[in-house]
Amino acid sequence: MDVARWCSGLFSSRGALMRAFTSLTLEGVSYAFGVHTVLDHIDLHIEPGEIVALLGPSGCGKSTLLRLLAGLTQPARGTIRFGERVVARPGWALPTEQRDLGMVFQDYALWPHMTVAQNVDFPLRMRRVARDERARRVGEALERVGLAAFAARRPAGLSGGQQQRVALARAIVAEPGVLLFDEPLSNLDSELRE
Ligand SMILES: Nc1ncnc2c1ncn2[C@@H]1O[C@H](COP(=O)(O)OP(=O)(O)OP(=O)(O)O)[C@@H](O)[C@H]1O
Ligand SMILES: [Mg+2]
Numbered sequence: 704m705d706v707a708r709w710c711s712g713l714f715s716s717r718g719a720l721m722r723a724f725t726s727l728t729l730e731g732v733s734y735a736f737g738v739h740t741v742l743d744h745i746d747l748h749i750e751p752g753e754i755v756a757l758l759g760p761s762g763c764g765k766s767t768l769l770r771l772l773a774g775l776t777q778p779a780r781g782t783i784r785f786g787e788r789v790v791a792r793p794g795w796a797l798p799t800e801q802r803d804l805g806m807v808f809q810d811y812a813l814w815p816h817m818t819v820a821q822n823v824d825f826p827l828r829m830r831r832v833a834r835d836e837r838a839r840r841v842g843e844a845l846e847r848v849g850l851a852a853f854a855a856r857r858p859a860g861l862s863g864g865q866q867q868r869v870a871l872a873r874a875i876v877a878e879p880g881v882l883l884f885d886e887p888l889s890n891l892d893s894e895l896r897e
Contacts, residue, residue, distance in 0.1 A: 724751040725786045725803070725880035727772065732781035734767055741767050744781070766809055769883045773806050774799040785881060800829060804881040805874035811866050813858040819845070819869050820854040826877040844872040849895065864890040 727749040734742040741764040749755050757765045770776045772783065774796050783791040790797040805826065813822050823844050827837040845851045848868035858866050867890045874882060888896050 723878060723880055726751050726784075727881065728782075728784040730782050730784075732768075732771065732778045732783060734764075734771060734776065734779055742771070742778075766885055769806070769885050772881070772883055773804060774802055802881065803879045804883060805877060805879040806883040807867070807870045807874045807885060807887040809885040811858075811870040813866055813869055813873075815858055817857070818854065819850060819856050819858070819861070822858070822869055823872045823876050826873060826879075830877055832877075840876055841872075844876040847875075848872045864892070864895065867891060868895070 727747070729745050729747040732742060732745040733740065745768065747755075757768065759765055767776070771778055771791065774790065777796045778791055778793060780793060782789055785802060788797075790802055814825070817825070820841055823841045824837055827840060832840070841854075842851065845854055848871050850865060850868055850872065853861065853865065853869075858869065861869065867887065871884075871887055874884070874887075
């Protein structure tokens with residue numbers, strides 16, 4: 704619920720975001736670590752702009768499913784489509800950087816050698832956004848997560864919740880067609896979640 708409310712605030716403040724979203728379709732997606740089947744024939748369709756939360760006990764495969772959507776692993780069976788485009792099928796996967804997605808990883812996965820601002824800037828650099836525009840959008844994203852004063856710090860100098868907010872800013876800064884959040888608010892108190 705908190706995620707849905709956080710997202711709806713994000714979208715209503717920038718109407719353009721809604722139009723840019725992509726549908727997601729999984730058909731018969733399966734994945735196994737060795738002999739241990741984690742995902743068994745998953746069918747799921749998510750409309751553009753729809754917010755879907757995956758709930759389940761620890762170890763049930765939530766992060767694995769997100770990693771498949773992100774292109775960090777490939778399905779053993781089934782297909783994944785973003786809109787009409789197939790992005791993964793057995794033996795082939797579109798590279799992550801070509802999927803127009805933002806992701807908050809469960810462990811944040813910030814780059815330790817980069818400052819907060821450089822971490823958030825990275826998706827914009829990858830998309831070859833002009834320098835002035837990048838600076839403006841990084842500033843806006845850091846403002847949105849309440850970290851404008853921390854732009855020059857490195858992740859090691861931040862609390863867990865602050866690191867999580869850097870990861871959030873990095874996921875949303877490029878306004879991607881797909882946003883994947885792996886427990887993105889777990890380290891934040893209720894005021895910060897708002
Ligand atoms: N690299 C790996 N090698 C072998 N097994 C793995 C690996 N990564 C995850 N698993 C197993 O796959 C299953 C699903 O893991 P996953 O991380 O997707 O769970 P989760 O639903 O995200 O759990 P949590 O709520 O604790 O984050 C677990 O049983 C886990 O032990
Ligand atoms: Mg997980």
